[in-house]
Amino acid sequence: MSLPADFVSAVNQLIPEQRRFDDPLSTLAFGTDASFYRLIPKLVVRVNAEHEVVALLQLAGKHRVPVTFRAAGTSLSGQAISDSLLIVLGDGWSRRDILDNGARxxxxxxVIGAQANAVLAPLGRKIGPDPASINACKIGGIVANNASGMCCGTAQNSYKTLNAMRLVLADGEVLDSEDPASVAAFSRRHSELLEQLAQLGRDTRANSPLADRIRHKYRMKNTTGLSLNALVDFDDPLDILTHLMVGSEGTLGFISSVTYNTVPEYPHKATTLVVFGNVEDCCRAVPLLKPQPVDAVELLDRRSIRSVEDQPGLPAWVKALSDDACALLIETRAASQWLLHEQIEQIRAVLAPFHVEQQVDFTEDATLSGQLWAIRKGTFPAVGAVRPTGTTVIIEDVTFPIPQLAEGVNRLIKLFEKHSYHEAILFGHALEGNLHFVFTQSFDDPAQVERYAAFMGEVAQLVAVEFGGSLKAEHGTGRNMAPFVELEWGTDAYQLMWKIKRLLDPQGILNPDVVLSEDPGIHLKNLKPMPAANEIIDKCIECGFCEPVCPSNGLSLSPRQRIVIWRDIQAKKRAGVNTRELEEAYQYQGIGTCAATGLCAQRCPVGINTGDLVRELRAGKAHYHSRADWLAAHFATALKGTRLMLAAADTANRLLGAPRLQRWTEASKKLSGGRVPFWNPATPQPVRWVEHAKPAVAAEKPRVVYLPACVSHAMGPARSDSEQAPLLEKTRQLLEKAGYEVVFPEAMDSLCCGQPFASKGYPQQADRKRSEMLAAVKRASRDGRDPIYCDTSPCTLRLLQQQDHGLDIYDPVRFIRSHLLDRLEFMPQSESVAVHVTCSTQHLGEGQALIDIARKCSTHVVVPEDIHCCGFAGDKGFTTPELNGHALRTLQTVVQHCTEGVSTSRTCEIGLSSHSGVDYHSLVYLVDRVTRPVQALA
Incomplete structure (x- = not known):
């Protein structure tokens, strides 16, 4: 059933075309969140301001159009999908205001949760909620789901740390609880609503059995249903209203902003892993730990430990644990080290009476602590990675009363066995009795759906009825627990929730069938297919953790959406459906605008590099193999051609002027269908190439083989750049200043790491060029005796991707930190410097080292936190400049007061300079400028 024509027409007048989506590719892409449900919206609207939300809600109310709000789409219970109007947050919702020196x-x-913590970190504060998805999920979702996490418990969730809220009700009315004028206006216009809320509160508090039940339920972690505790915790109807919004999952209104009371982020931490011989002993320790100074107590059953026992860095004894073993991962934090040690002794004393099977004693070492936490954090993705193709991975979270935790664990394990979920694992936040269980499920035939229905029915009966626990502790009710809310809460509380829903959303247009549903089978409908598509991506669980680091997210498709669409295309093909239009759209949306840098793999719980899929698809459409062969064989000629083109562009720049040339290339690019590359004032001048003779080896000097990337001996500085020395010259100068004899490989103009060929879908030519380059540097380095310095991080990464050569190859960051820091004296400048950590630098593990070196060079270093990839992606900055522009759309605001920027990729620096108004150079320029040889070397 389509949306009303008048409604669509009004939306078209309100929202610009580029922020409205109703085509099959886009609606399918947005029809997916991290849950195992799928609904295809009729219309997706990306909103950038509150007034747009207000107008859309008023229109939706007028035309009775259901509305769903979406932040990051990392929710696990089907809260962020719609078959009607889906409202998605755009760029205009990222403001952060630190108040009271970080107290609020x-x-x-x-705002992504981790970004909030990043701005609070220098003040020693953080937000209370700490969900596992904090690097991807956004504040809107954190509040709307009352998400908590491993250290949050019930004391520091959004409900408990809420200070104020700005919200929009279903009728479009706005309330800002921090603004007296807004409160006064709202109170006048909605006096009846506020009185009804106040009366609901009075009635609930007067109903002692109901009030006691509510208080009991919220002593546990509980996000099942609406936040009825607001009715017993507060008597002011404004407080009731704002706290009802927490955990309402978009069913009561839209949250425009939230003000948190922050919590301390203590600098000193210690972690231990204690393995007990059985579940009973493990769970007996939990209530004893509850009053102790512990910040996290994570339970892992034997199955969950087994799922990660092959991870690097784990003790060998992990594999030998008994079948009944059960572990607690414990962390304690303190403001000082002496207090931390005092807390450690308290915890040890509590655990001393217990017989333990194995133990990693308390460690303050961040690396070892990270390895221990990797056990806990790796359990969910471990199940996802080994599940059969075509199945989905489901994670549920329940709460048992802590005195019954051991029995609850054992009863759940018996249910796994009864329903043949043999791969299921259990882990969770033991201090709260909050257990997560993960299992794999196929929905491709009725028998599998019936198995799931029977299992979930028994889980609901076990947890909610027999144990009086919570069916949802922190993941939100969503669709999958909506049919069980009354079972858990009882009829009185359930009807009270419906009263609240009908009071605040009388037309029922806000996220219908989420939290509350009159359909007892809603949890078994609209189940998401997970068809096989390509073994590179078949393990994707569609969680969305990859999206924040993707440069095309918001321009075209994110990695998750690329996978969703490709899965659908393959399933349709197998079903005999014509996919021509979908594939044509995917060519640009999925393939053409993918930077293929692989940052998504770093965030993916199962390690999927969506760029690998895109490269494979590009290879399938790469039909110019003979041309690629010619270029590979005549690379020096191609490089000369590049210099000639740059020279011609530079001449045109001098004759026409930069503004006119830029307009001309923009028009030519459109007319040529993208074949004419885009020019901007940051486009390089050509390097005037002079063959570097191999110097005589000075016995008293160490040697370094300098391997310039092809872009380094083709692309010089831009005409407008403050630095006019080519990178080749500057790098040689720095290396010689540090006392090195610089050696170049022979026939450098013919050498290439193969990256340009690989990114275009020509892997054979790429591998051939890589092999040629490695052979050349092996000869130049005297069979690997000398270190090899490559001046561009992407090329270094390409050469190091297969450790099959025995050569010691360095990117600029690693070489400077390993070989130059003790040979140079740094005299830091006061001028501010912007740092861009390239994708390849991140893959090489040198991101923090780059920042640290920059801080040795300048007293003021700026690292834009929300730019992970510049989107230039080799030559896409010339051929698909909108990708580069989109990725760097926030850069100029952040770095506008910097005098220069540094990076480690010449092509990235072109885009960074163009979109920031600041000249970006290789790190080498900065290091050379602020250093001199140490006296011993001078």
């Missing part, structure tokens, strides 16, 4: 922070709903 005001956040708009588009």
């Amino acid at each position: 922070i005001r956040l708009q709903p588009g």
